[in-house]
Amino acid sequence: MTTPQVIQDLVAPLRQELEKIDAQIRQTEDDLKALRELRQPIVRMLNVADPDPSKKKPGPKKTTKPGDRVAADTLDAAYAWLVANFDGQDITAAAIKADPSFTFVGPPRINDVLAALADRGVIRLDHVGGTRGRQKFYKVVRDAQS
Numbered sequence: 001m002t003t004p005q006v007i008q009d010l011v012a013p014l015r016q017e018l019e020k021i022d023a024q025i026r027q028t029e030d031d032l033k034a035l036r037e038l039r040q041p042i043v044r045m046l047n048v049a050d051p052d053p054s055k056k057k058p059g060p061k062k063t064t065k066p067g068d069r070v071a072a073d074t075l076d077a078a079y080a081w082l083v084a085n086f087d088g089q090d091i092t093a094a095a096i097k098a099d100p101s102f103t104f105v106g107p108p109r110i111n112d113v114l115a116a117l118a119d120r121g122v123i124r125l126d127h128v129g130g131t132r133g134r135q136k137f138y139k140v141v142r143d144a145q146s
Helices: 004-049 072-086 093-098 107-120
Strands: 123-129 135-140
Touching (some): 072 107, 072 135, 093 107, 107 123, 107 135
Antiparallel strands (some): 123 135
């Protein structure tokens, strides 16, 4: 059977060793902090004098065209649908949204589809108007290839 004194005699050297290690850690952390403080102005001077091109901040994001946001097969299917449903009539995003048979893209992407088809040259912007003067009216181009 062990007595409390025997346990304390066994634990005492371990506690002393732990205190030494903790003191070394504190000293190393203090040294590291001092080195970082010395390093910081040197790094700033180097960045000004000789900047590293790999650390250059990225520029503004590239803007995407409407055609880049819609798949080509979706555009082909939408064009075929427009020819079948709006041949000779004004095409507007509002009219397409009102037709439940247009299921190629959701309502937020209809303007992207129309713009991409206009970029392809298979529909053309006929005029801008409507109640607020911002609605785009398109027409199908008859002899266009999609």
